[in-house]
Every structure is written in C-alpha cells, then in structure tokens.
Amino acid sequence: MDWIIRGGSVVLQDEVRLMDIGIKSGVVAQLGENLNCEAESEIDAAGSVVMPGMVDVHVHLNEPGLSDWEGFATGSAALAAGGCTTYIDMPLNGIPPTVTVAAMKQKLEAAKGRSYVDYALWGGLVPGHLDDLERLNDAGVIGFKAFMSSPGDPGEEAFREVDDLTLWEGMKRIASMKRVLALHAESEPLVARLSQAKQAAGAVSAKDYSASRPIMAELEAVARALFYAEQTGCPLHFVHISSAEAVRLIAQAKRRGVDVTLETCPHYVALTEDDLERLGPVAKCAPPLRSGEEQERLWQALRDGHIDMISSDHSPCPGELKRSGNFFEAWGGISGAQSSLELMIGEGHLKRGIPLPDLARMLSYAPARRFGLHPYKGEIRIGADADLAMVGLRSSYELQADQLHYRHKHSPYVGRTFACKVLATWCRGHLVYEEASGLSSAMPGVWLSGSVT
Known part of the structure; x- marks a missing residue:
C-alpha cells in the first residue's frame, strides 16, 4: 500500500x-x-x-479576470483544509463568465496546476448564448447554471439572469443533452420591486434587505421552474434553497416524477436573520438568512430526507466590498467553503444526532451521483x-x-x-x-x- x-x-x-x-x-x-x-x-x-471527502457542487472561485478576488489556489486550499476533495466551480463571477468555450478555456488555464483538489466546471445559461450550450457540453462542462433573479454585477461582461423565453428554450436544449440545469430561484419582478421600494424610503438595514427577498420570491420562482421542467423534461437542481416550503414544493414534484434535486447550504442551518443583524454584511447572501423558526423547519426537512445535498455556495469577495452601512450596496455572498463539513457534523451529528452516513450522503454521495462523478467519487469503497x-x-x-x-x-x-x-x-x-x-x-x-x- x-x-x-x-x-x-x-x-x-x-x-x-x-x-x-x-x-x-x-x-x-x-x-x-x-x-x-x-x-x-x-x-x-x-x-x-474518516468520511468520504465532501463533493461541493457550488463554489465561486472568480477566475479568470478578477485577480484580486478568490482564485483556484486559495479557494482550493480552503476546501482541502475543510475536508472537501472535489468541487464544481460556477460560471460567475469570473470575467468573462463561462458562457462560451473560449471563456471555459481561459478558466481551465487559470485552474491548471493550481488546485489542491479535483474540480469540474459549470457552464452558464444566459440570454444571447443559447447556441453555446451544446458547444460547452461537448467541451466538458458538468451541467449548466442560470439565475432567475439578477446576479447583482452591473458590468457589461457580467453574468445575466434569464428571461422566461431563454429559460424555456434553454431547458429544452439541456434536456436533449441529458444534462442538469442548476437554478438560483428567486423571482426578479418581486425582488426588484421590493428592493427599489425599500431603498427609495431610505430603509437599508439588515431587516430591510431580508424583507426585500421574502420566501414568497423563492416559492414563485421554484414553482415556475418546476412547471417548465415538467413541460420540457429538463433535469433540475435548485441551489441554496432557504425555506422548508420550497423543499415541500420540490418534494411534491419528485413524487409526480419530475427529475429534480435540491441543495441547502450550511449558513441556512447554522445562521439566522438575527446573526445577519449582529454580524453585518459579512453574513449577507441571497436568498437571505431566515428566522430561527424557519431554520428549525429546514432541519426537520433534512432529517426527513427531503434535502438531497449540502453545498457551500462559497461566494467570496475583497473585504472592502462587505464594508457598507447600506445592506443593498454590500456584496452578497458568504465565504464558507472551509467550514462546511465541520458545521454539518457539529450542528447535524453532534448537536442533533443525525447519523454520519446520512450526512455523508448529502455531503458526498448524492452530489457525486447526481453530477456524474460516481462511482469514483462520493463514498468509501474498494475501487473508488x-x-x-x-x-x-x-x-x-x-x-x-x-x-x-x-x-x-x-x-x-x-x-x-x-x-x-x-x-x-x-x-x-x-x-x-x-x-x-x-x-x-x-x-x-x-x-x-x-x-x-
């Protein structure tokens, strides 16, 4: 040996x-x-x-283009120190985002020889790039990611949310490739109007930010995406689900035969909206942290087996972008990749008694299997x-x-x-x-x- x-x-x-x-x-x-x-x-x-290494399917390492943000070397170092052995990098916030094969090649060049652990790449579904989906698939992306609300970067080259027609057409094409579409599910019409109203009134606190992105915005987007998936046959994966009611909608769709999975993140089961007020913008994310009562409902959904996997949604930024008294202006994203495994074992197993094999399924086996990395990744067995x-x-x-x-x-x-x-x-x-x-x-x-x- x-x-x-x-x-x-x-x-x-x-x-x-x-x-x-x-x-x-x-x-x-x-x-x-x-x-x-x-x-x-x-x-x-x-x-x-000894656990199977975590398979984190939701990580933003921001290369190429953002040289002063998190990159593959530091991001993968944090993942390795946190017990993660495979990650899937999101197509944003790098400039250019991974919505073309040329951009994908730039990302692969940035990653080559600079990652402590293994990695795969998401491609992006954005307006104006439907014809790039098949090319990205042939080039080796693991699946595709789309936003149903604004990603928040106003830059000309930045990632863009999908309109309904792009979502519909993209789902049909992704279904034909037998790939999975990962969705950030928040209703842009609801979130945009609520955010505008709050800021116009000078209401820019942590509570105001949270109120501008209510659970209803998540539910509307989840329900719409599930309807499109039933019509197109597109496999879906909902990222960073923050509410038990959204989990319930997705579980109902599974029972109807929809090919759908979901993840939640450690911050939704370890932090609450009270922590957002206490900690400030360092804990800002979208969807926002929820109430303690909602957190307990999410834990119950996890215990009941309705949550497929846990991912970090590691979304780092330079520290100065977190320093603002206006919660709407501060960068939205939590740096948490190094702590995911420890949080879930501590909060889930040691505090709440959830069996370690159940946590390993959510942290490793289910994500590896869903995105084609099993049988080599995701469990401890001979030959893996x-x-x-x-x-x-x-x-x-x-x-x-x-x-x-x-x-x-x-x-x-x-x-x-x-x-x-x-x-x-x-x-x-x-x-x-x-x-x-x-x-x-x-x-x-x-x-x-x-x-x-």
Missing part, C-alpha cells in the same frame, strides 16, 4: 465501522480490520472519524478514489481569521466555536492537508471533464 489509515471510525454507505483503509495508486484498495500489509506511510486514525477527510469529533476550537485559507480572510464563522475539526484530507491518495503540517507542497487536483463522466 501507499497509505494505510488505521483504526478510524469509517463512514460507509449505511454504517460506521472501526477499520483500516489501504490506499494504492490513488484508490481505496483494501478495507478491513487490522490490515496485515505494509505501506509507505501510515497514519493513526484511532479516535477519529481515495478521497477522504479525517475528522476529530472532540477537537473543538474557535475559528480565527488567520486560520482561514481564503485570499480575503473574512467569514461569518470567525469567532465561532466549532465542535469538531478536519485533521487530514486526501485527494486521490495524496495527503493535501494535515492539521499539524498544513497544506501539501503539491497541488494534485485535476479537471473532471463532464464529457467523460
């Missing part, structure tokens, strides 16, 4: 077992108790949990990539800004006490992060082309 990870509590599909993991040539080669074989390297995992995260369940700590690997070291979780900690991360058998020694000197992450998944 190249590696043996000995004596950890290994999280499998349906159980947690004390066992050893033997790694050879980047894959899990042996599983069992007290493996009787030699290895070039061994690590003692006794007292720790050795993508692993070793977690200390009793290693509580208070997160400090200087522990963050982001380029801009702000996060709503700074100062928060975490109940557990990622101790080591392997990507295809490469030890890319260890608590004691930090990040590896190599960046072994590779592009996972959607054309061959």
Whole structure:
C-alpha cells in the first residue's frame, strides 16, 4: 500500500465501522480490520472519524479576470483544509463568465496546476448564448447554471439572469443533452420591486434587505421552474434553497416524477436573520438568512430526507466590498467553503444526532451521483478514489481569521466555536492537508471533464 489509515471510525454507505483503509495508486484498495500489509506511510486514525471527502457542487472561485478576488489556489486550499476533495466551480463571477468555450478555456488555464483538489466546471445559461450550450457540453462542462433573479454585477461582461423565453428554450436544449440545469430561484419582478421600494424610503438595514427577498420570491420562482421542467423534461437542481416550503414544493414534484434535486447550504442551518443583524454584511447572501423558526423547519426537512445535498455556495469577495452601512450596496455572498463539513457534523451529528452516513450522503454521495462523478467519487469503497477527510469529533476550537485559507480572510464563522475539526484530507491518495503540517507542497487536483463522466 501507499497509505494505510488505521483504526478510524469509517463512514460507509449505511454504517460506521472501526477499520483500516489501504490506499494504492490513488484508490481505496483494501478495507478491513487490522490490515496485515505494509505501506509507505501510515497514519493513526484511532479516535477519529474518516468520511468520504465532501463533493461541493457550488463554489465561486472568480477566475479568470478578477485577480484580486478568490482564485483556484486559495479557494482550493480552503476546501482541502475543510475536508472537501472535489468541487464544481460556477460560471460567475469570473470575467468573462463561462458562457462560451473560449471563456471555459481561459478558466481551465487559470485552474491548471493550481488546485489542491479535483474540480469540474459549470457552464452558464444566459440570454444571447443559447447556441453555446451544446458547444460547452461537448467541451466538458458538468451541467449548466442560470439565475432567475439578477446576479447583482452591473458590468457589461457580467453574468445575466434569464428571461422566461431563454429559460424555456434553454431547458429544452439541456434536456436533449441529458444534462442538469442548476437554478438560483428567486423571482426578479418581486425582488426588484421590493428592493427599489425599500431603498427609495431610505430603509437599508439588515431587516430591510431580508424583507426585500421574502420566501414568497423563492416559492414563485421554484414553482415556475418546476412547471417548465415538467413541460420540457429538463433535469433540475435548485441551489441554496432557504425555506422548508420550497423543499415541500420540490418534494411534491419528485413524487409526480419530475427529475429534480435540491441543495441547502450550511449558513441556512447554522445562521439566522438575527446573526445577519449582529454580524453585518459579512453574513449577507441571497436568498437571505431566515428566522430561527424557519431554520428549525429546514432541519426537520433534512432529517426527513427531503434535502438531497449540502453545498457551500462559497461566494467570496475583497473585504472592502462587505464594508457598507447600506445592506443593498454590500456584496452578497458568504465565504464558507472551509467550514462546511465541520458545521454539518457539529450542528447535524453532534448537536442533533443525525447519523454520519446520512450526512455523508448529502455531503458526498448524492452530489457525486447526481453530477456524474460516481462511482469514483462520493463514498468509501474498494475501487473508488481515495478521497477522504479525517475528522476529530472532540477537537473543538474557535475559528480565527488567520486560520482561514481564503485570499480575503473574512467569514461569518470567525469567532465561532466549532465542535469538531478536519485533521487530514486526501485527494486521490495524496495527503493535501494535515492539521499539524498544513497544506501539501503539491497541488494534485485535476479537471473532471463532464464529457467523460
């Protein structure tokens, strides 16, 4: 073996077992108790949990074009330190966004040799680029992303929300490719009018911002998109769902036979609108954080198995864009990729008793399977990539800004006490992060082309 990870509590599909993991040539080669074989390297995992590495399907690393924002090197470093071994990068906010093959090639060039863990790319569905969808598919995107509300960047080259005709036509084309369309589902007519009214009245506080993006805006967009999906046969994936009622609508559609999945994010189950008021724009996102009561309903939906996966929606920016007394002007996006796995284990397993295999399904298996990365990614089994995260369940700590690997070291979780900690991360058998020694000197992450998944 190249590696043996000995004596950890290994999280499998349906159980947690004390066992050893033997790694050879980047894959899990042996599983069992007290493996009787030699290895070039061994690590003692006794007292720790070994999870499948997180598959984070919703990450914004902002390359190419935004050289002073988060990039592949720093973003993937944070992901590795957080136990994530595969991510799918969104087509925005890079300039140009990934809506053409030429832009995709620029992004791939920016990522080459600069990622600690493996990655795939989303393509974008935007007005004026319907004919680029098939070209992007052939070039290897994993799926497509569209916004039903404004992404917020007024720049001429920036990503644009879809109008209904573009959404309809795009869904038909994406269905023919047998790809998935990921949707930011908020109603632009509702959000735009409410936002304009608040700002015209000088109402620009955290509460005003939250009130301008009510749950109703999410529900209207989800219902409209589901109707289009039923008419076109397009597989859908709803990103960052923030309300239990939206989860219910999507669950009903599943029962009708619609091919649809959804994600929520750690910030919706770990933070509330009260935290937004307390922390300020560092906790601003869209949809906004909800009430404590809504958060508990979301946890119940998660326990009931209605939430397919957990993704970070890591959406970083330079710190100065978060410093504004006007919540409508501050950048909307949470830096959270490094904390996702720890938050979900701490809040979900240690605090609420959700079994680790259930969390591993949402964090790893379901996203890998939905987007064509399984059977190589997403679970610990013989023959799968050795993508692993070793977690200390009793290693509580208070997160400090200087522990963050982001380029801009702000996060709503700074100062928060975490109940557990990622101790080591392997990507295809490469030890890319260890608590004691930090990040590896190599960046072994590779592009996972959607054309061959």
